[in-house]
Amino acid sequence: MENTNPFIRLTDVRKAFGGVRALKGVDLELRCGEIHCLAGENGCGKSTLIKVISGVYHPDRGTIEIEGAVVRNMKPIDAIRHGIQVIYQDFAVFPNMSVAENIGINRLLLEGEKLVNWKETRKRAIDAMAAIGANIDPDILLERLSVSNKQLVAICRALFNNARLIILDEPTTALTSREVDLLFNILRNLKDQGIAVMIVNHKMDEIFRIADRITILRNGEFISSGTRDEYNNARFSHDLTGRELMAVKYSPAPGDFPDETVFEVEKLTREGSFYDISFAVRRGDVFGITGLLGSGRGEIADAIFGLSPAESGTMHLNGELIDVQSIDDAMNQGIAYVPEDRLTQGLFLERSIQDNIMAASLPAYFSGLKLQTGKMNEDTDRWIRDIDIKTNSAEPPINTLSGGNQQKCVMAKWLNTKPKLLVLNGPTVGVDIGSKAEIHDLVRQLAAEGVGVIVISDDISELLENCNRIIVVHDGYIVGRVTNDVSETELLALLSRPGKESHENEVTD
Amino acid sequence: MKTKSRISELLTSNQAVIIMVLLVLSIAIGLRNNAFVSFSTVVILARAAILMLIFALCQMLVIISGGIDVSFPAIACAAMYLPVKMMLNYEIDNLWFPFGMAILIGAFFGLINAVLIASLRIPPLIATLGMNSLISGGLLAFFGSTELSRLPDRLNEMFRSYLFTYTASSGLTYSLTILFIIPVVLAIGLSIFLRYTTMGRGVYAIGGNRSAARIAGFRVIRIQYFVYIFVGAVVGIGAMVSCILNRAASPTNLMGSEMMIIAAVVVGGTRITGGHGSVSGTILGVTLIALIQNNLIMLGIPTHWQPFILGFLIVLGTAFTSLKAMASMKQAKV
Numbered sequence: 001m002e003n004t005n006p007f008i009r010l011t012d013v014r015k016a017f018g019g020v021r022a023l024k025g026v027d028l029e030l031r032c033g034e035i036h037c038l039a040g041e042n043g044c045g046k047s048t049l050i051k052v053i054s055g056v057y058h059p060d061r062g063t064i065e066i067e068g069a070v071v072r073n074m075k076p077i078d079a080i081r082h083g084i085q086v087i088y089q090d091f092a093v094f095p096n097m098s099v100a101e102n103i104g105i106n107r108l109l110l111e112g113e114k115l116v117n118w119k120e121t122r123k124r125a126i127d128a129m130a131a132i133g134a135n136i137d138p139d140i141l142l143e144r145l146s147v148s149n150k151q152l153v154a155i156c157r158a159l160f161n162n163a164r165l166i167i168l169d170e171p172t173t174a175l176t177s178r179e180v181d182l183l184f185n186i187l188r189n190l191k192d193q194g195i196a197v198m199i200v201n202h203k204m205d206e207i208f209r210i211a212d213r214i215t216i217l218r219n220g221e222f223i224s225s226g227t228r229d230e231y232n233n234a235r236f237s238h239d240l241t242g243r244e245l246m247a248v249k250y251s252p253a254p255g256d257f258p259d260e261t262v263f264e265v266e267k268l269t270r271e272g273s274f275y276d277i278s279f280a281v282r283r284g285d286v287f288g289i290t291g292l293l294g295s296g297r298g299e300i301a302d303a304i305f306g307l308s309p310a311e312s313g314t315m316h317l318n319g320e321l322i323d324v325q326s327i328d329d330a331m332n333q334g335i336a337y338v339p340e341d342r343l344t345q346g347l348f349l350e351r352s353i354q355d356n357i358m359a360a361s362l363p364a365y366f367s368g369l370k371l372q373t374g375k376m377n378e379d380t381d382r383w384i385r386d387i388d389i390k391t392n393s394a395e396p397p398i399n400t401l402s403g404g405n406q407q408k409c410v411m412a413k414w415l416n417t418k419p420k421l422l423v424l425n426g427p428t429v430g431v432d433i434g435s436k437a438e439i440h441d442l443v444r445q446l447a448a449e450g451v452g453v454i455v456i457s458d459d460i461s462e463l464l465e466n467c468n469r470i471i472v473v474h475d476g477y478i479v480g481r482v483t484n485d486v487s488e489t490e491l492l493a494l495l496s497r498p499g500k501e502s503h504e505n506e507v508t509d
Numbered sequence: 510m511k512t513k514s515r516i517s518e519l520l521t522s523n524q525a526v527i528i529m530v531l532l533v534l535s536i537a538i539g540l541r542n543n544a545f546v547s548f549s550t551v552v553i554l555a556r557a558a559i560l561m562l563i564f565a566l567c568q569m570l571v572i573i574s575g576g577i578d579v580s581f582p583a584i585a586c587a588a589m590y591l592p593v594k595m596m597l598n599y600e601i602d603n604l605w606f607p608f609g610m611a612i613l614i615g616a617f618f619g620l621i622n623a624v625l626i627a628s629l630r631i632p633p634l635i636a637t638l639g640m641n642s643l644i645s646g647g648l649l650a651f652f653g654s655t656e657l658s659r660l661p662d663r664l665n666e667m668f669r670s671y672l673f674t675y676t677a678s679s680g681l682t683y684s685l686t687i688l689f690i691i692p693v694v695l696a697i698g699l700s701i702f703l704r705y706t707t708m709g710r711g712v713y714a715i716g717g718n719r720s721a722a723r724i725a726g727f728r729v730i731r732i733q734y735f736v737y738i739f740v741g742a743v744v745g746i747g748a749m750v751s752c753i754l755n756r757a758a759s760p761t762n763l764m765g766s767e768m769m770i771i772a773a774v775v776v777g778g779t780r781i782t783g784g785h786g787s788v789s790g791t792i793l794g795v796t797l798i799a800l801i802q803n804n805l806i807m808l809g810i811p812t813h814w815q816p817f818i819l820g821f822l823i824v825l826g827t828a829f830t831s832l833k834a835m836a837s838m839k840q841a842k843v
Contacts, residue, residue, distance in 0.1 A: 077726070092725070094713070094784070116705050116706065116707060
């Protein structure tokens with residue numbers, strides 16, 4: 001059943017940029033009719049490798065064989081003629097064109113057509129969609145499609161160009177779990193047609209679900225390759241990070257910390273969002289708030305940070321009653337907020353790392369009308385060192401960093417304001433395993449130093465690992481209060497529990 | 510259900526809304542002043558819109574490609590003044606020279622725009638603002654601001670070449686200049702180019718997503734060069750048209766027209782952010798603005814109200830385009 005003809009084989013491929021060695025001898029074999037996962041943390045050389053395969057870069061050393069024949073000096077157009085198609089993270093689609101045109105346009109260029117035959121283009125696009133079971137109106141503008149359907153269009157376009165190898169760069173990042181299922185079905189379908197599929201990914205559970213074989217890179221080096229069965233969680237994490245990552249639950253013993261309350265809310269209510277929310281974060285707590293999407297978990301955070309203030313109820317920070325009606329109030333009180341969507345709410349993507357880290361604490365650096373740049377540089381360097389942001393300097397724009405390192409910058413930005421309370425909304429969404437562990441360590445350390453920490457997340461296993469106390473919100477009401485010795489199943493059961501009726505009989509901690 | 514949403518989409522499309530506004534305005538003017546309801550109005554409007562149409566179609570092409578060009582009034586002034594000046598100095602008297610020179614001068618400045626924007630990656634607004642100031646300043650420095658009001662004979666005679674002449678029942682005659690053919694040919698040519706050629710689709714592609722266009726295999730830089738040089742050349746032709754219609758070559762008289770042209774384009778449904786726009790929409794946008802400029806007075810609205818009403822219309826029109834764009838972003842994704 002297994003087709004084992006290699007479609008492409010890379011041997012000892014090396015590539016350096018200036019003095020930086022991005023690929024230090026990588027072997028990779030992709031077979032027809034297999035789904036291959038290329039895993040590695042950000043900066044491991046995945047993107048360089050994709051560009052070598054697609055002809056954008058030429059390797060300094062090493063060979064590329066396609067279907068048994070050595071290929072030299074491959075240009076992007078040659079790669080396309082060999083049937084190599086890359087689907088980038090942003091899909092490289094045209095929002096202003098119709099679905100049909102998006103699917104058909106590359107082929108037009110490939111065949112060097114000077115004129116567009118719309119009828120033919122439309123018909124062929126419909127056929128291409130039918131081939132993978134996609135059912136999208138070919139005439140609507142692409143900007144009206146969901147992320148998942150845009151991806152389907154990109155896949156159709158690849159197939160339409162006679163793809164033999166389809167490379168998908170982090171295809172599941174923006175998809176819901178249902179959409180991921182759909183995508184995986186389509187990929188299996190492609191595999192059955194004898195197409196080689198390579199997915200670049202670092203989410204372990206997804207890789208184990210879909211991959212036939214796995215190749216792992218780290219820091220530009222080839223670490224290991226093998227069938228899915230040859231890997232288990234421990235080996236996978238180890239190969240990926242080079243470290244033994246042990247999931248240790250955070251459970252401080254009573255007496256580890258003085259018995260003080262850092263932050264307390266009572267009967268916080270905002271009509272239509274949440275009702276009667278009361279909880280207390282004690283010294284040393286990493287406090288979790290969870291709930292389904294739309295349960296009000298995010299709105300509670302928005303209220304604490306003054307984005308959309310609560311209508312009634314009280315908040316005490318370190319014993320003092322505080323009134324938060326705006327973000328300014330919250331910041332003046334020492335409350336920091338790491339938003340869920342760091343790309344649009346947390347970062348100035350085009351600005352330097354330093355500008356981003358300093359963004360929330362600029363007033364502290366004014367002496368008179370002059371900014372103390374020396375002190376700013378010093379502090380930025382300190383944060384880069386302390387929380388291990390992987391960069392050579394503070395100069396490059398922040399969008400050149402990986403997701404994990406961007407998130408660390410957002411945290412550094414707020415930590416630089418010396419907050420008394422840190423609210424983290426989905427702190428590790430889109431962050432790779434290594435950085436995730438580092439962010440978790442940082443959070444625990446902050447809690448130990450006496451900062452109140454609230455983590456809002458729907459990632460059950462992350463919550464149970466890091467938060468010693470968790471509340472569950474449903475329809476705006478607290479429906480459960482647990483410690484992290486409950487099992488994942490118990491917590492999941494609470495999540496879908498109806499709100500109003502049962503919020504009286506809470507599970508007490 | 511699908512067809513229903515299609516129809517409602519069609520009815521709220523920019524084009525449909527402009528047509529409705531045009532109708533309402535025309536009916537209002539017509540009720541107030543019977544003289545409006547005649548073929549002569551069309552002739553007058555067409556004549557008034559010639560230049561605006563040429564410039565607006567050019568601007569539309571640039572904006573679709575994701576750029577903007579505010580240097581065209583200065584380019585046009587240079588392309589009008591310099592050939593006429595040379596003709597007068599060297600006593601040249603034919604039609605090929607002024608049009609040929611105007612096209613060359615326009616294309617040359619278009620090429621410089623292209624170098625700045627496509628090769629040096631300077632933001633188009635900044636690049637063309639700079640060019641605008643450079644060219645108009647250069648004209649002023651070297652030639653002053655005096656008009657050349659005595660055109661060479663052949664050029665002057667062009668004014669009297671008519672496509673047709675229409676005699677109204679009142680006995681007045683209305684003539685449409687032969688130059689009207691230029692925007693008509695341009696509009697038809699651009700429609701076909703944008704719709705049916707791979708390069709035309711490339712203009713939309715680079716305006717929609719530049720990096721995707723490169724990955725897809727469009728020659729992005731080449732397309733940008735084409736757009737700016739072509740536009741420069743056509744602006745040169747427009748400049749000669751203006752010269753003939755005004756029977757004078759002025760180094761300054763087109764300056765400041767850029768905002769009105771951009772407004773006409775945007776009111777016509779072209780998105781200022783690039784990637785969207787159509788010839789038909791632009792024609793409608795120009796018609797609307799020309800109608801207001803020429804016929805508002807028939808409603809009894811004093812002329813000094815004109816800038817206010819135009820401004821109002823532009824704000825309204827662009828707000829509508831923008832709201833539509835926002836709605837389509839928010840619309841449930843399928």
